[in-house]
Each structure stands twice: as structure tokens, then as C-alpha cells.
Amino acid sequence: MTQATLAPSHSHHSHDDHQHHHHEGGHFTHLQCKECGAEYEAKAIHVCELCFGPLEVKYDYDAIRANVSREKIAAGPHSIWRYRDFLPVTSADPIDVGTGMTPLIRANRLGRRLGLKNLYIKNDAVNMPTLSFKDRVVSVALTRARELGFDTVSCASTGNLANSTAAIAAHANLDCCVFIPSDLEAGKVLGTLIYGPTVMAVKGNYDQVNRLCSEVANSHGWGFVNINLRPYYSEGSKTLGFEVAEQLGWKLPDHIVAPLASGSLFTKIYKGFQELIATGLVDAKDVRCSGAQAEGCSPIAEAFRQNRDFITPVKPSTIAKSIAIGNPADGVYAVEQAQKTNGHIETATDAEIIEAMKLLAETEGIFTETAGGTTVAVLKKLAEAGKIDPDEVTVVYITGNGLKTQEAVQSHAGEPLTIEPKLDCFEAALERSRTLDRLEWQQVLV
Amino acid sequence: MAIKVLIPTPLQKFTGDRAEIECGGGSIGELIDSLEASCPGIKARLCDEAGKPRRFLNFYVNSEDIRFLDGVETPLKDGDEVSIVPAVAGG
Numbered sequence: 022m023t024q025a026t027l028a029p030s031h032s033h034h035s036h037d038d039h040q041h042h043h044h045e046g047g048h049f050t051h052l053q054c055k056e057c058g059a060e061y062e063a064k065a066i067h068v069c070e071l072c073f074g075p076l077e078v079k080y081d082y083d084a085i086r087a088n089v090s091r092e093k094i095a096a097g098p099h100s101i102w103r104y105r106d107f108l109p110v111t112s113a114d115p116i117d118v119g120t121g122m123t124p125l126i127r128a129n130r131l132g133r134r135l136g137l138k139n140l141y142i143k144n145d146a147v148n149m150p151t152l153s154f155k156d157r158v159v160s161v162a163l164t165r166a167r168e169l170g171f172d173t174v175s176c177a178s179t180g181n182l183a184n185s186t187a188a189i190a191a192h193a194n195l196d197c198c199v200f201i202p203s204d205l206e207a208g209k210v211l212g213t214l215i216y217g218p219t220v221m222a223v224k225g226n227y228d229q230v231n232r233l234c235s236e237v238a239n240s241h242g243w244g245f246v247n248i249n250l251r252p253y254y255s256e257g258s259k260t261l262g263f264e265v266a267e268q269l270g271w272k273l274p275d276h277i278v279a280p281l282a283s284g285s286l287f288t289k290i291y292k293g294f295q296e297l298i299a300t301g302l303v304d305a306k307d308v309r310c311s312g313a314q315a316e317g318c319s320p321i322a323e324a325f326r327q328n329r330d331f332i333t334p335v336k337p338s339t340i341a342k343s344i345a346i347g348n349p350a351d352g353v354y355a356v357e358q359a360q361k362t363n364g365h366i367e368t369a370t371d372a373e374i375i376e377a378m379k380l381l382a383e384t385e386g387i388f389t390e391t392a393g394g395t396t397v398a399v400l401k402k403l404a405e406a407g408k409i410d411p412d413e414v415t416v417v418y419i420t421g422n423g424l425k426t427q428e429a430v431q432s433h434a435g436e437p438l439t440i441e442p443k444l445d446c447f448e449a450a451l452e453r454s455r456t457l458d459r460l461e462w463q464q465v466l467v
Numbered sequence: 468m469a470i471k472v473l474i475p476t477p478l479q480k481f482t483g484d485r486a487e488i489e490c491g492g493g494s495i496g497e498l499i500d501s502l503e504a505s506c507p508g509i510k511a512r513l514c515d516e517a518g519k520p521r522r523f524l525n526f527y528v529n530s531e532d533i534r535f536l537d538g539v540e541t542p543l544k545d546g547d548e549v550s551i552v553p554a555v556a557g558g
Contacts, residue, residue, distance in 0.1 A: 056523065068553040070477040071512065073523040075554075225530075232527065235552045239476045239486060331522050334534055348525065348532065350554040 046111035048084045052076040052252050055354070063109065065169050065244060067251040075350060076252045078109040086300040091271055094302075101157050101260040107296055108161055108260075109253045115164040116193045119149040120156040121260050125268035125416070130384040131397075135404040139414045141274070142381075143265055145421070146389050150192075151212065152422035153343075153390075154286065155185035158257035162246035163189050165253040171244035172196055177234040178247075179227050179282075179343045180209030181421055186246055187216035198243070200230050205342065208425040226337060228348045258286045262293025265416050266303050273297070273306045275413035278400045280392045280420055281312040281321050281366065282344035284351030290418070291358055309413075311364040312355055313399035315341035315374060315391075321352040325359055325366035332356075340371045340429045341391040343421055365408050369398030375433050377401060378423060388423035396420075470498060470543050473550040478513075481506040490549075495526055496539040498549060513551070523554045 043050060044063060052061040056074025067076055089106045097103030101121030108115075124144045132140035145154040159182070166174050173196040176186045183199040190197035197218035201210070202225060213220055223230045238248045246254045266273055273294050279287050291310055297303040314322045317339025320332050332352035337345035349355070359366050369377065374391055377398035382388050389397070400417050403409050423430070438454060440446040469489045474482050482488050490505065492498030499520075503510035515521050519539070526533045527550045533541045543549070 068477065068523065072515075073477070073512075073521050073553045075523065228532075229530065232525070232530070232550070232552050235475070236473065236550065334532055336535070348554065350523070353522070 043081060043084065044109075044111045046113060047109060048082075048088070048106055049078050049080050049109040051079050053079050065166075065171070065249040067249050078252050078256050080107070080109075080296075082296070082299050085296075089300060089302065091267075091302060094267065101160060101257065104260055104263045107256075107263065107293075109256050110161065110164045111168055112164055116160050116167070116189060118156070118160065118189055118192050120160045121148065122264060123148050125265055126385070128385050128417075131381065134380070134384055135401055136411055137404055137409060137413075137415055138411050139275075141265075141269075141414070141416045142385060142387065143261060143416055143418050144387055145261070146387055146393065146419050146423070151181070151184040151188045152425065153181035153185065154258065154261060154418075154420040155181045156189065157260050158182075158254045159185040159189050159246055161257035162186075162244075162250045162254035163193050163195060166195065166244035166246070166250055167193065169244065169250075171242075173198065173241075173243045174246060175199060175234070175237070175243045176246045176248075177201075177227070177231045178213075179345065180205050180213075180425065181343050182247065183213040183218075183220070184209060184425075187213045187218040187220075190218065191216045200234050200237075202227050202230055202342075206426045206428055208427060212425060227342075227346055228334070228337075231348075255285045255289055258289035259293035259296065261286070261418060262290040263297065265290075266294065266297050269414070271303050272414075273303055273308050274416045275306075276309040276311065276364070276409055276415040277418065278311045278313060278396055278403065278409075278415065279418040280344050280396045281314050281349070281352075281355055282346045282392075283349045284312075284321055284353075284355030286418075286420070287312050288351055288354045288358055291362070308362060309364045310358050310362045311399070311403060311408075312359055312366040313396040314366065314368050315339035315344060315395050316368040316370045317341070318345040318347055319368045320347060321349055321355050322366045322368045324352060325356045328360075330356070339374075339391075340426075341374055341395045343390060343426075344392045344395060365403055367399040367402050369395050369402070373398040373402075375430055378430055379433065381419070382423070387419060389419045390421040390423050390426040391429050392421050393419040393423070394429075468492075468543075468545045470545070471548045472498070472502065473548070473552075475551055475553055477553070478509060478551070481509040481512070492543055494537075494539065494543060495520075495528070495533055495541045495549070498543060499539070525552045525554055526550075527552065 054069035054074045057072045128140040128142045175198045177200045200221045203222040238245045298305045318337035320335045334348040374394035378394035381397045438450045492501045
């Protein structure tokens with residue numbers, strides 16, 4: 022822990038002995054500022070008091086290495102908690118609602134369309150219980166919230182996080198109050214209300230909701246999963262890296278493509294890979310990391326393009342609302358990671374996002390939300406531009422479910438053929454649809 | 468000239484535990500200097516060595532991020548509300 026000696030002395034450090042002790046039941050030791058290295062106790066805090074950099078959970082990797090094996094993980098629960106040695110909790114009974122261990126499927130048809138021979142999809146559109154990757158981070162955050170003594174949990178959300186926080190809080194018997202922008206998709210609002218939390222629909226965009234929540238978090242003593250619990254919460258995304266490695270037969274992929282909202286998911290998948298290497302569970306390998314943003318909200322892609330080490334915030338305007346964060350807190354780290362790993366950050370227009378949602382559905386049978394459309398659209402662009410080697414083992418992360426954002430594709434998916442309950446009506450309609458299909462194909466061919 | 472400034476928790480030790488203080492200044496830059504005069508030590512937390520606001524700290528004037536306005540040059544007038552909020556995101 023060489024950083025410790027360099028770190029500025031700190032008011033939280035009333036004793037020297039508490040900093041690096043293990044939390045009983047877990048291998049995490051403390052929080053550390055990603056910017057200046059200052060260290061803090063593992064409490065409900067998220068920013069460095071000295072420089073306001075984000076705090077990150079630190080672990081004793083020697084202890085983890087001594088305690089884990091591929092066999093032990095494989096024999097663990099069929100959920101993210103099979104990786105609990107790598108997660109910042111102490112509970113003997115973490116909140117396990119069956120989150121994680123979603124399918125990693127070989128995407129042959131989509132791969133053929135894009136000219137990629139080894140394409141895989143990590144399908145968190147079917148993550149439990151609320152059909153997005155957010156259940157991973159929330160399971161960890163609420164487990165930690167309970168350990169830290171919170172009885173009310175909260176979040177600022179673009180929808181998926183609200184769904185997840187409300188659902189898992191219900192399961193864990195925690196009071197819940199969530200904040201969402203008032204213009205969210207109906208499915209995401211209903212998919213929160215049903216669990217019975219207090220829902221604040223804020224007249225403003227996500228960044229304004231976030232700012233309000235930061236102020237509420239200062240004054241109300243609630244556990245905000247993505248604010249004062251954020252260091253713990255974000256660690257849950259590492260499981261998207263762990264699972265892919267395990268599902269590939271304890272090998273790392275060559276290239277990943279993931280959506281970028283705050284940038285947290287992207288950086289944590291990579292952290293997960295690094296931790297597997299550090300603990301000897303996989304062989305070391307350079308993994309290229311590419312990120313996807315919607316053109317209507319692309320502050321990270323813009324910083325990448327201009328090779329900047331700071332993010333200029335934007336005001337989002339895109340159908341990809343779940344990733345429309347104009348002021349992404351981990352944006353600079355996402356840019357660094359893409360550069361360092363020889364990856365790319367690309368954008369997709371709303372029209373390309375819708376086309377990609379249809380492409381994924383028609384080729385692989387996966388109905389993703391707009392964020393997934395963004396990711397597939399960018400995958401397609403990178404493949405077409407020759408920025409993904411056809412032989413690379415490429416994993417594309419689908420993080421949310423299309424049934425929640427039906428508005429986005431409502432008028433783009435065609436209509437059913439309505440017929441009388443008679444055989445001849447069916448035959449006539451079938452003939453017509455085949456003709457239409459042929460015409461469509463002819464159009465494609467010319 | 469009175470401007471209301473909302474202070475985040477980690478900085479309240481400089482303001483005598485007050486979450487809200489009144490301050491003067493014709494711009495964000497001047498406001499930071501005037502905060503320093505009444506709460507010594509606070510400027511070094513708000514700004515980096517080059518004197519620029521830290522990259523993980525957001526300043527808002529009446530709810531608008533100063534990066535959409537004129538940055539530290541953003542003018543302030545009587546009755547404005549300035550909030551200082553550490554960056555958070557993840558939705």
C-alpha cells in the first residue's frame with residue numbers, strides 16, 4: 022500500500038490501525054480517492070474531502086487470492102454472490118434476489134451480418150429481478166446500506182436504477198424514495214411505482230435530478246445508492262466482467278463493447294478483469310475496451326475524439342434516455358481506459374439506435390432497450406470501419422430490456438396482420454405478407 | 468450584494484457547519500475569493516493549484532452549470548443562488 026504514505030493526512034483518520042484492517046466477512050479494507058490517493062474508512066461517503074475526486078473500494082488481494090478458486094466460485098450461488106470475495110460487503114446473508122449469471126450467448130447470426138467470427142452477447146436484458154444490469158449494483162449497494170445502518174434508501178435515476186432500487190428495497194424491507202426525471206418512458210415509471218416506493222418525478226433532466234439528490238443526501242441521512250453509497254454500488258458492475266470470464270471458460274475476451282452513461286460500468290468491467298488476473302483466476306491479457314454513446318448525449322465520446330482529460334458537460338437530447346447523462350462523473354476514466362486499451366468510443370444517432378435494436382432482435386432474438394441499441398449500433402460502426410478484428414473474441418454488453426422503452430420502437434416494428442378466424446383469410450394474408458417480404462428483399466438487393 | 472451559497476457537507480467544516488451562507492462577488496471567481504475571506508482555507512479545496520475549480524466539483528448559478536455559462540467569469544447579481552456540488556452520476 023505505497024499510496025498510504027503519500028496520501029495527505031486526513032481528519033477521518035483518528036487512528037492508524039483501522040485503515041487497512043479487514044472488514045469481518047469481507048476482503049475490502051478502505052476507500053481511496055482515485056485522484057489524490059487519500060484514504061478513508063469504508064463508510065457512506067463518495068467523494069474525497071480534499072479534492073472531490075471519487076472514492077473507490079480497496080481490497081486485500083493477497084487475502085482474496087488465498088481464499089478463492091475457480092471451483093469455489095463455480096460451487097457458489099447462481100448469482101453475483103458467487104463472487105462475494107470481490108465485493109465490498111460483510112453480511113453473512115447478502116441480499117440475493119437471483120441477480121446475475123445472465124446468459125453469455127454466441128452471436129453467430131449478428132456476427133455474420135457484421136463480419137465478426139467470434140461475437141458474444143452478455144445479455145443483461147434478462148437480469149433479475151428488474152431486467153437491467155442495475156440489479157447487480159443495487160444488490161451490492163443495499164446489502165452495504167443495511168450493514169451501515171440505513172433504513173431508507175434512495176437514488177437519482179433515469180429509470181432502470183429506480184426500478185431496481187424500488188424492487189430490491191421491497192424485498193429487503195427497506196423504505197425507499199426514488200427521484201426520476203418527469204419525462205421518463207411510461208414502462209419505467211410504472212415499473213417503479215408497482216413496488217410501492219415514494220417516487221419524485223422531477224421537472225428537469227437527469228443531471229438536474231442528480232444535483233437535487235446530492236443536496237438531499239447532504240441533509241436527510243438516506244442511503245443514496247448512486248451518491249453516498251456509490252463506491253460500493255459501482256463495484257457490483259465488476260460482476261459483468263467476472264461472469265464473462267467464467268462463461269468463456271476462465272478466459273478474458275479480446276475486445277468488449279459497452280454503453281457509456283456515467284462511465285462507471287465500463288471502468289468496473291475492466292477492474293473486474295484486472296482483479297481476476299491479480300488473483301490468478303485467469304491468465305493476463307490485454308482487453309480492448311470500446312464504449313458507446315448516443316450522439317444526442319456524447320460528452321465522453323467528444324472528450325475521446327479531442328483527446329481531452331476533462332469532460333465538457335452537455336444537455337442531452339436522445340431517445341437513449343437511460344444513458345443520457347450530460348455530466349458523467351467517471352467520463353475521464355472511461356476516456357483513459359479506451360485510450361490505454363487501444364479501444365474506441367463512438368456514437369450512434371437515434372435512427373441508428375432504432376435500426377440496431379431491430380437488428381439485434383431479428384438476428385439474435387434479444388429485445389433490448391435504447392441503450393442496447395446504442396451499443397449494437399456502435400459495434401456495427403466499429404466492425405464496418407475495421408476497428409474490430411474479425412477474429413477477436415468480442416463481447417457486447419446488452420444492459421437493459423426493450424419492453425421498458427416500447428415508445429422508442431412503437432412505430433418502427435410494423436403491424437400484425439389482422440384477419441378473420443377463417444382459413445382462406447389466413448392464406449390470403451400469408452400470401453400478401455410473402456409478397457411484401459419479397460418486395461422488401463428486392464429493395465434491399467437493388 | 469447578497470448571494471446565497473449552498474455548501475456541500477465535506478466543506479461545512481470551513482463554514483462553521485452551515486450548509487448555506489451568504490456571500491458577495493460580481494462573478495464566480497470573485498465569489499470564491501470572498502468565500503475564502505470569510506472561510507479561510509476553503510479556496511484551496513474548491514480550486515486546484517492553478518486556481519481553477521477542481522474538475523470533480525460542479526458550480527451552479529440558479530441551477531445552471533457554470534460550464535454552460537461563462538465559467539468562473541459567470542456574472543452574479545443580488546439574489547442569485549450558487550450551489551457547489553461534487554460530481555455524481557450513474558443512472
